[in-house]
Amino acid sequence: MINHRGPEFAALLSDCVEGLRWAMQTDNDVLLFPASGTGGLEATAANLLSPGEKVLLCSVGSFGERWADIAAAYGADVVRLAMPWGEALDPEDIERLLAENPSIEKVFVTHNETSTGVVNDMRAIAAVVKSRGKLIAVDSVSGVGSLPLPVDELGLDVVVTGSQKGWMAPPGLAMVAAGKAALAAAESARCPRWYFDFARQKKFQDKQQTYTTPPVSVMFALQEGLAIMREEGLENVWARHRRVADMIRAGLGAIGLRLFAPEGHRSDTVTAVHSPATSPDDTKAWLTALRTRYGLVLAGGQGQLQGKIFRVGHLGMVDERDAYSILATIEQGLYDQGLLSRVGFAVAAAQAVLRQEATTPEPAAVG
Amino acid sequence: MINHRGPEFAALLSDCVEGLRWAMQTDNDVLLFPASGTGGLEATAANLLSPGEKVLLCSVGSFGERWADIAAAYGADVVRLAMPWGEALDPEDIERLLAENPSIEKVFVTHNETSTGVVNDMRAIAAVVKSRGKLIAVDSVSGVGSLPLPVDELGLDVVVTGSQKGWMAPPGLAMVAAGKAALAAAESARCPRWYFDFARQKKFQDKQQTYTTPPVSVMFALQEGLAIMREEGLENVWARHRRVADMIRAGLGAIGLRLFAPEGHRSDTVTAVHSPATSPDDTKAWLTALRTRYGLVLAGGQGQLQGKIFRVGHLGMVDERDAYSILATIEQGLYDQGLLSRVGFAVAAAQAVLRQEATTPEPAAVG
Numbered sequence: 001m002i003n004h005r006g007p008e009f010a011a012l013l014s015d016c017v018e019g020l021r022w023a024m025q026t027d028n029d030v031l032l033f034p035a036s037g038t039g040g041l042e043a044t045a046a047n048l049l050s051p052g053e054k055v056l057l058c059s060v061g062s063f064g065e066r067w068a069d070i071a072a073a074y075g076a077d078v079v080r081l082a083m084p085w086g087e088a089l090d091p092e093d094i095e096r097l098l099a100e101n102p103s104i105e106k107v108f109v110t111h112n113e114t115s116t117g118v119v120n121d122m123r124a125i126a127a128v129v130k131s132r133g134k135l136i137a138v139d140s141v142s143g144v145g146s147l148p149l150p151v152d153e154l155g156l157d158v159v160v161t162g163s164q165k166g167w168m169a170p171p172g173l174a175m176v177a178a179g180k181a182a183l184a185a186a187e188s189a190r191c192p193r194w195y196f197d198f199a200r201q202k203k204f205q206d207k208q209q210t211y212t213t214p215p216v217s218v219m220f221a222l223q224e225g226l227a228i229m230r231e232e233g234l235e236n237v238w239a240r241h242r243r244v245a246d247m248i249r250a251g252l253g254a255i256g257l258r259l260f261a262p263e264g265h266r267s268d269t270v271t272a273v274h275s276p277a278t279s280p281d282d283t284k285a286w287l288t289a290l291r292t293r294y295g296l297v298l299a300g301g302q303g304q305l306q307g308k309i310f311r312v313g314h315l316g317m318v319d320e321r322d323a324y325s326i327l328a329t330i331e332q333g334l335y336d337q338g339l340l341s342r343v344g345f346a347v348a349a350a351q352a353v354l355r356q357e358a359t360t361p362e363p364a365a366v367g
Numbered sequence: 368m369i370n371h372r373g374p375e376f377a378a379l380l381s382d383c384v385e386g387l388r389w390a391m392q393t394d395n396d397v398l399l400f401p402a403s404g405t406g407g408l409e410a411t412a413a414n415l416l417s418p419g420e421k422v423l424l425c426s427v428g429s430f431g432e433r434w435a436d437i438a439a440a441y442g443a444d445v446v447r448l449a450m451p452w453g454e455a456l457d458p459e460d461i462e463r464l465l466a467e468n469p470s471i472e473k474v475f476v477t478h479n480e481t482s483t484g485v486v487n488d489m490r491a492i493a494a495v496v497k498s499r500g501k502l503i504a505v506d507s508v509s510g511v512g513s514l515p516l517p518v519d520e521l522g523l524d525v526v527v528t529g530s531q532k533g534w535m536a537p538p539g540l541a542m543v544a545a546g547k548a549a550l551a552a553a554e555s556a557r558c559p560r561w562y563f564d565f566a567r568q569k570k571f572q573d574k575q576q577t578y579t580t581p582p583v584s585v586m587f588a589l590q591e592g593l594a595i596m597r598e599e600g601l602e603n604v605w606a607r608h609r610r611v612a613d614m615i616r617a618g619l620g621a622i623g624l625r626l627f628a629p630e631g632h633r634s635d636t637v638t639a640v641h642s643p644a645t646s647p648d649d650t651k652a653w654l655t656a657l658r659t660r661y662g663l664v665l666a667g668g669q670g671q672l673q674g675k676i677f678r679v680g681h682l683g684m685v686d687e688r689d690a691y692s693i694l695a696t697i698e699q700g701l702y703d704q705g706l707l708s709r710v711g712f713a714v715a716a717a718q719a720v721l722r723q724e725a726t727t728p729e730p731a732a733v734g
Contacts, residue, residue, distance in 0.1 A: 001531065001537055001538070002664075003664045003666070004538075005666070006658070006664060034401065034402050034403045034406065034538065034539055035401050035402055035406070035562065036401045036562075036579035036580040036581070036582075037579070037580065038561075038562055038578075038579040038580075039401065039402070039562050039579070042561055042562040069561065070561040070562070073559050073560065073561045074559045074561075075559060162580070164368065164580060170368055170582065170583055170584035170585075171368070171371075171401065171580040171581065171582050171583055171584075172401055172539040172540075172582030172584070172585060173539075191559070192440050192441045192442060192558070192559065193440065194405075194409055194436065194437040194440045194441075195402065195403075195405055195406050195409040195437070211405075212403035212404070212405040212406070213403040213404065213405075213529070213531060213538040214403070214538065215403075215537065215538050215539030215582060215585065216537055216538055217537035217538075217539070217584060217585065217588075218537075218539060218582065218584065218585075221584075291373070297369075297370045297373060299370070299372070
């Protein structure tokens, strides 16, 4: 470890912040807090809101509901736009709710919902919110860096992400890009905070320190992750995530599995899939067998989706050969459990995707 | 990294918690939060206090004042017992303030103050607080584990520590030992919290998970740090810290430097020393020279002590040979700057301490 008040740390901090600004396409401050991604969500609520203030919280799953619960715990008057799990946000709903609730000044939105594999159209949503001159804060913990999210172009006032996602570092660091309007709003927001205070953290980062002891080892890993991303190039990182996700989706589709998220809103970092098992216990059984027999760890569903879906994460280090390996292992695992009668189709479908995409690279679109 | 909802992580978490219970001499829950030590202090304030509630905050330096500021930020009515920096708490002051303020139900105390090198007599302080049936919460971020602090024997309701201190792990994990009375108080405390909520974290840890994504890499290091401590033995860990501190103190005294903390209240994990330089700039200059020329990083003073003192950390991995090396380097650095006219005395004094202590080990006392 190094002294976090010395010049070595100053260089590390500066490297991390500059890399994050590059990947998030922003000139805003990127504040670093020793915390999980949820800490970044809490920081956003505590810094932007005042008790009793009406806030619009647009949720499409477990992490969106968590953010709403946090804002409510801090005393905000939360107007919840909560989509059924598996559906994406409709910008028109946001438009309508802002029209119905003119006192709302801030909108909180999930970009990429890990619990359901749904990605929202942030360009359209940001346009609605900004056209009314409101602040927009975005949970992109598992999105930005892996998915295109041009923070300044879209005018996103706060964007939260976490070190353990596309950044390829261990968990332990929440990163919050906060623009001038958000920092100004924080000055008058009255929810209590100390540890997560934006202004205090900015003051220290401006002199190349952090307010409290930073998770130095995680930051070393983040610095390296960002260097790897710079070498690959940002558009190539996005294209690789898109390609791997297409391979996973095609492969799972080819063996008859149904994707949980609707077309057009399927995340390129995580794929949620209806479990082919007929009961939650059977789902648990085949996921456990996959882990113990083949060492492949897939997440089950959270909350109301427990036992109903499974989720394949494909962000950060994951590449095309990993996609083959994941698909072959899932297929074999399902075959073992009698949930598939033959194997060999998942990988073939992924190969077809790769053949096609490798020759006709498509431009990455804003998720 | 491993899946933090799986069996491997459950074993890691259980190992860490059991090791911490052993080192903290407690059967209480030890809750782990992805945060710096300050996060643990904020968690304690947010979980124990309600807005408007009177709380006694006993401070002997920068970290004590930080804790008071946090409690005030959450709306508590903070009664500050703030000693001049460099002095220790007098339990009689606490007795008096509790008598004068019968509505106070909770007392927050710094055990080991990193900014001044002062350690408080927690046995005497806890006796005063418990004799009146009040809750006591202790900032022992840089103390417990390296210094004896028998949590259950002293009846400490909350004790906060941090991974980067005596536990020999990187920063990023706050550990909070919380007893039944503290958890019960949290149920009715009305300060807002979500990320740092004791009850939610306990509920998850009871099923061998954490509420949000844990800093897994830091926990692996903590697991190893605890294994090293178990091998050495807890009393031997304390005795080593005492011995190394005695060597540092004797060595610095032998070259005419004045220790900042008063006798009887000098910390065995950090030694604060009056700078021999005549101005803050000169202090900064010799500390910088020490770092750039010899690679020894010493901390300067914080806040009002900036430029006036320097601090030598000696906790965790540090041993007797490190003490020699630290002393010889400081002595040489001061000589280089013309602040000493000859060398060779610091290490000799430390050798004398080691000769004596190695033959007559003294029982470790409660700090």
